[in-house]
Amino acid sequence: MPKNLEKFNIVIVGTGGQGLITLLQIIAEAALFEGYEVRTSELHGLSQRGGSVEAHIRFGQKIYSPLVSQGKADLILGLEMQEALRGIYFANQKTKFLLNKQIILIPLVKNLTETEILKNLKKIGKVILIPAAETCQKEFNTNVVAGIYLISLASFKNLIPLKPNSISRAIKKIIPEKYLELNLKTFKLAKVY
Amino acid sequence: MLQKPGKKIILLGNEAIVRGALESGVQFVSTYPGTPASEIGNTFFRIDKRAKIYFEFSTNEKVALEAAIGASFSGLKTLVAMKNFGTNVALDALIPFVYTGTKGPTVIISADDPSCHSSAQSEENTRGISYLVHIPILEPSDPQECKDFTKLAFKISEKFKIPVIIRTTTRVAHQRAPVKLSKVTKPGNVIGEFIKDPERFVTMPPRVLEMKKELLKKIEEIKKFSEKSPINQISRGRASVSSKLGVITSGVSYLYVREALKELNLNLPVLKLGFFYPLPEKKIQNFIKKFKKVLIVEELEPYLEKEIERLAKTANPKLQIFGKNLLPEVGELKPEIVTSTIAKFANYKLKIENLLKIENWKLKIPKRFPQLCPGCPYWLVFGAVKKAVDPKKVIFGGDIGCYMLAGLSPHFLQDYLSCMGSSIGIAHGIKKATNPASAIASAGKQKLITFIGDSTFFHAGIPALINTVFNKSNPLIIVMENQTTAMTGHQPHPGAPLVPNGIKIEEIVKACGVKNLKIIDPINQEEFINAVKEFLEKSEVSVIIATHPCIFVAPKNA
Numbered sequence: 045m046p047k048n049l050e051k052f053n054i055v056i057v058g059t060g061g062q063g064l065i066t067l068l069q070i071i072a073e074a075a076l077f078e079g080y081e082v083r084t085s086e087l088h089g090l091s092q093r094g095g096s097v098e099a100h101i102r103f104g105q106k107i108y109s110p111l112v113s114q115g116k117a118d119l120i121l122g123l124e125m126q127e128a129l130r131g132i133y134f135a136n137q138k139t140k141f142l143l144n145k146q147i148i149l150i151p152l153v154k155n156l157t158e159t160e161i162l163k164n165l166k167k168i169g170k171v172i173l174i175p176a177a178e179t180c181q182k183e184f185n186t187n188v189v190a191g192i193y194l195i196s197l198a199s200f201k202n203l204i205p206l207k208p209n210s211i212s213r214a215i216k217k218i219i220p221e222k223y224l225e226l227n228l229k230t231f232k233l234a235k236v237y
Numbered sequence: 238m239l240q241k242p243g244k245k246i247i248l249l250g251n252e253a254i255v256r257g258a259l260e261s262g263v264q265f266v267s268t269y270p271g272t273p274a275s276e277i278g279n280t281f282f283r284i285d286k287r288a289k290i291y292f293e294f295s296t297n298e299k300v301a302l303e304a305a306i307g308a309s310f311s312g313l314k315t316l317v318a319m320k321n322f323g324t325n326v327a328l329d330a331l332i333p334f335v336y337t338g339t340k341g342p343t344v345i346i347s348a349d350d351p352s353c354h355s356s357a358q359s360e361e362n363t364r365g366i367s368y369l370v371h372i373p374i375l376e377p378s379d380p381q382e383c384k385d386f387t388k389l390a391f392k393i394s395e396k397f398k399i400p401v402i403i404r405t406t407t408r409v410a411h412q413r414a415p416v417k418l419s420k421v422t423k424p425g426n427v428i429g430e431f432i433k434d435p436e437r438f439v440t441m442p443p444r445v446l447e448m449k450k451e452l453l454k455k456i457e458e459i460k461k462f463s464e465k466s467p468i469n470q471i472s473r474g475r476a477s478v479s480s481k482l483g484v485i486t487s488g489v490s491y492l493y494v495r496e497a498l499k500e501l502n503l504n505l506p507v508l509k510l511g512f513f514y515p516l517p518e519k520k521i522q523n524f525i526k527k528f529k530k531v532l533i534v535e536e537l538e539p540y541l542e543k544e545i546e547r548l549a550k551t552a553n554p555k556l557q558i559f560g561k562n563l564l565p566e567v568g569e570l571k572p573e574i575v576t577s578t579i580a581k582f583a584n585y586k587l588k589i590e591n592l593l594k595i596e597n598w599k600l601k602i603p604k605r606f607p608q609l610c611p612g613c614p615y616w617l618v619f620g621a622v623k624k625a626v627d628p629k630k631v632i633f634g635g636d637i638g639c640y641m642l643a644g645l646s647p648h649f650l651q652d653y654l655s656c657m658g659s660s661i662g663i664a665h666g667i668k669k670a671t672n673p674a675s676a677i678a679s680a681g682k683q684k685l686i687t688f689i690g691d692s693t694f695f696h697a698g699i700p701a702l703i704n705t706v707f708n709k710s711n712p713l714i715i716v717m718e719n720q721t722t723a724m725t726g727h728q729p730h731p732g733a734p735l736v737p738n739g740i741k742i743e744e745i746v747k748a749c750g751v752k753n754l755k756i757i758d759p760i761n762q763e764e765f766i767n768a769v770k771e772f773l774e775k776s777e778v779s780v781i782i783a784t785h786p787c788i789f790v791a792p793k794n795a
Binding site: 061081082088093110113114151 | 407412639
């Protein structure tokens with residue numbers, strides 16, 4: 045276990061159905077592989093039906109709370125851009141936002157534009173905008189693996205203090221056989237970004 | 238779930254409960270799904286054959302508990318799981334069960350949902366029923382404790398012949414963390430035997446009053462057990478501060494307290510209560526007797542705080558007790574709330590310059606509410622109803638399931654929502670109250686449509702439907718037959734056609750004496766719209782069974 049890392053706090057934000065819990069499971073397993081303590085928190089049921097959702101993952105030497113505190117996220121993983129903006133509750137000046145360049149429209153109301161969102165996020169932390177959904181759609185004809193692409197990328201670019209090898213091991217552990225090949229291809233695709 | 242002992246694997250709190258039950262040698266499990274308890278049943282459903290135990294999704298939580306009582310009376314080690322509201326449904330069976338006591342050890346899981354993430358109807362604090370029922374309640378704070386406390390609960394039940402509740406909350410049930418596995422105990426012979434013992438199993442006066450005396454005596458004995466139990470644990474702080482300040486907490490709040498103390502670099506003594514009922518009163522009194530101030534960190538209603546106020550009267554009358562004067566009584570606690578509260582309590586200056594003041598932002602992020610899945614058949618039902626009637630002129634009754642989203646945009650078809658099955662019961666009352674008896678032959682001025690799912694109909698809708706027939710009212714009831722318990726994760730229910738020889742809802746409806754009945758796939762919009770119009774004019778109760786499978790239900794013969 046790397047001794048210098050005391051703790052790392054991740055909040056994943058997105059909409060119900062984007063596979064947040066799978067991503068949470070993969071990161072948690074990868075952290076356990078590397079010998080960290082890990083705790084996570086997620087929501088099920090009504091809150092999962094297409095509304096705003098957030099998942100919390102914390103790992104490090106000693107972890108108590110399963111929830112990330114206000115302003116204490118090291119990384120906010122935004123699977124949808126408007127939801128990423130909601131994630132600022134957990135951000136401080138050092139927080140990195142790793143964003144999927146995708147806006148899922150909320151029906152019958154005025155939605156925010158990409159420009160508005162980016163302008164505001166940049167006021168706070170460092171923003172890394174990745175066309176994950178678009179890239180996956182082009183390559184695999186589906187964007188369901190956009191989140192896998194993002195967490196893989198995060199490990200290759202050191203945005204998450206977990207080795208790429210731990211992430212791919214965790215993908216093999218968590219993803220069902222039927223979808224494993226697609227997910228591993230996505231992992232490899234993120235390496236060449 | 239059936240992995241080898243010695244390993245540390247990441248488990249969800251609910252999965253850890255299952256593992257704890259397996260390590261205890263559980264033999265009989267029943268449940269009705271409800272968030273945040275659903276994964277307990279789902280996991281047993283997946284492994285019951287391999288684990289060689291009996292498992293069932295029961296029709297509702299009362300029936301699930303009654304099944305468990307029968308299994309316990311027959312000597313089996315039994316677990317029953319439900320969400321908080323389910324415990325309310327089961328309460329009528331629970332109270333006498335505590336009087337008779339258990340034969341096979343029995344553990345009941347009751348899951349609360351502070352902040353109502355996945356719960357309509359109320360923000361319940363199920364700990365309160367301990368006073369009503371006299372039932373031991375344990376509160377784990379993480380997955381490891383979910384497993385350990387489940388095993389302890391079986392031991393307590395075995396030793397004192399009483400059912401024991403494990404009360405979780407969303408942040409415990411849906412928390413993942415590594416759990417150290419121990420050995421799974423083989424369930425052995427899962428065929429029990431009911432040995433007649435009316436003295437024990439029949440609650441009737443005058444015997445029932447003797448039973449109550451025996452129960453209260455049992456609780457006194459369990460209190461002694463609680464006094465010595467390591468799950469009520471004290472961590473001593475540094476001597477310099479520990480003489481003045483202390484913290485008492487339980488459940489997930491304990492984790493926030495530890496996080497806060499680490500964050501603030503404070504070392505206060507903490508009493509973590511694993512038992513909510515019966516409380517280790519002497520241990521608490523010993524803990525508080527030297528302090529000037531004590532902070533009680535608990536979610537929702539201040540049950541612990543009230544108990545500690547009482548205990549302080551003799552142990553330390555000058556003690557200043559802090560709790561709900563600093564912490565919210567509505568909504569779940571969060572680590573940042575607990576940190577700032579402990580800082581205040583300990584007169585510690587908290588640096589907050591790094592926190593962003595979001596409320597000062599001009600930008601409005603539009604709210605994203607949950608909605609029906611694309612392709613959900615309920616879109617068709619709500620669409621047809623809107624075409625058939627002027628929604629402003631009709632009362633819409635809601636019930637518990639995905640279709641409660643009728644209350645949100647773009648549907649807005651929900652004028653009341655309460656508990657499971659109540660759409661029909663309340664509809665009857667509204668119809669009787671708004672239409673005088675003299676007008677019984679007419680459809681009445683205020684028309685009313687209720688939406689109720691198939692699983693909810695089986696759960697609690699049938700007695701209410703019978704009441705509309707027996708006491709003559711005329712709501713239009715639309716049974717949303719999507720063939721599954723969708724909201725909680727697509728668990729099976731007793732209905733056809735997915736269950737071989739499943740029960741047909743139309744046959745129940747007919748048997749209840751309903752004459753106006755149509756079964757329509759809402760894909761046939763014209764037919765559906767006409768049926769709604771026709772039935773709203775009837776002077777007797779009408780039922781439309783809107784039959785179309787949930788998009789997550791695999792078509793059988795496709």
